[in-house]
Amino acid sequence: MFFISIIRTIKFALQNFWRNIWLSLVTIIILLLTLIFVSVLSALNLLGDQAIKSVQDKVDIDVFFITDSTSDQLATAKGIIESYPEVKDVTYITTDQALENFKVAHADDEQILASLDELEENPLPASFVIKAKKLNQYDAIIQRLDGESFKELILSRDFQDNAVLINRISQITTRLTQVGIGVSILFAVISFLVVFNTMRIAIYTHREEVGIMRLVGATNWFIRGPFMWESLLYAVLASVLTMALLYPAALVASPYVNAFFEGYTFDFVLFIRSNFWQIFLVQMAVSLGLSMLSSMVAITRYLKV
């Protein structure tokens, strides 16, 4: 009997949906717009984070040491630098490794390689590549290095500061997020009101039917059921349509996004494909949350059972 009742409430919901098809479509479109804004906002956040991460990966301090430095002295210095709380890791590049790297980097340039062979000694100094835990900690590391006893061994220091670029990306992302959140909230409120109103109209149109249901002994959940199914249907259709629209849009945008991240291991379409169900479920959760909540408020308020 319970199963039969569920099937019947679904049947009534589908009838309601179809009989008020234009109202149903408007409700779905509004939910769809909300989901699109939330999705675009999430994509912008993701791309912004990815951009910052990509730049961050390239930031480090290269410290070059004089050729007279002994390996013991450098090992001690490495240990001291590694103990800094701001330091994530220190890579020691010996003179031999530096020469090897140089040769690899200039493998196509015979002139440079020939002139290198002419030299009796390896001219390249040993160096440390220091990475900080956070982007804003590089200044603190440089200050510490300046105060160390092995300061005399340091030949030169190379710190390519990408802070300006990172701040810029961060600012744009933050601003976009703020605008996106604002627009999403606005659409969420509009969606809530539209679903609420749709339900109110549906309840009003079915007031006679509801009255007869009560008269002939329909349970409360049976009377409310069709309206809840209807709002569930709006949410599911809006989520499916959003994915159906956004996925091709992502395919179109992908070459441009990937071009922006050229040289980095980020593929926009691959990301969407591998996270398809998570994205769909988040959209469904947002859509269901909005639709069911507003329906429940409308039903509690207008459907007296």
Place this chain on the structure above:
Amino acid sequence: MIDFKNVTKEYGKDTAAVKNVSLHISAGEFVTIVGQSGTGKTTLAKLMIAEERPTRGSIVIGGWDITHIRHYEIPVLRRQMGVIYQDFKLLQKKKVFENVAFASEVSGTPSKKIHKIVPQVLKIVGLEKQVDKFPRQLSGGEQQRVAIARSLVHRPKIILADEPTGNLDSINAQDIINLLLKINKFGTTVVLVTHNHDIVNSLRKRVITMDHGMIISDQKHGKYIL
């Protein structure tokens, strides 16, 4: 079957629709409740189907004390009672068969059973050939028959008819009363609320007369005395 003990229903202070009413209706009885407009007849009917709660007193229907009936128990009570109103309360977009079947559908009756019962009740009310018509294609009397058929699908022990002939001419009204008498003969208790003198006088059944919310007369084979 139906027991009212000192039942009072007040709508705010000093506005009592029903005052200290006590009555007993046995199973299988045909009882007419009469009285002029605003005397509390409909409130009494509403109290029977738990659409209203008594302010004081107790109500027992079929051994079930519904004085403090819980909200979720009301549908169970209503499936044991068939209710008929003056305005028929039919769904205009549904055909005769669908209107009658609707009562069974909402209570979770399997489709197979619905298709068995609905033609049976439509035959009882004499509408077996009108199954595919919409209410607007029927006369007032026929529409009331559909409402009666709908009230019968749950095989109720009690039929409560609140002014069922109010919108009908005398011939159709008499047909409806005859139908209620026929249903009563099957053993169903019938409570008829009306202010139609002719019908009450022709029935020669028990008549409970109400005035100002109180029972002023209860005659076994009564007449309309107001």
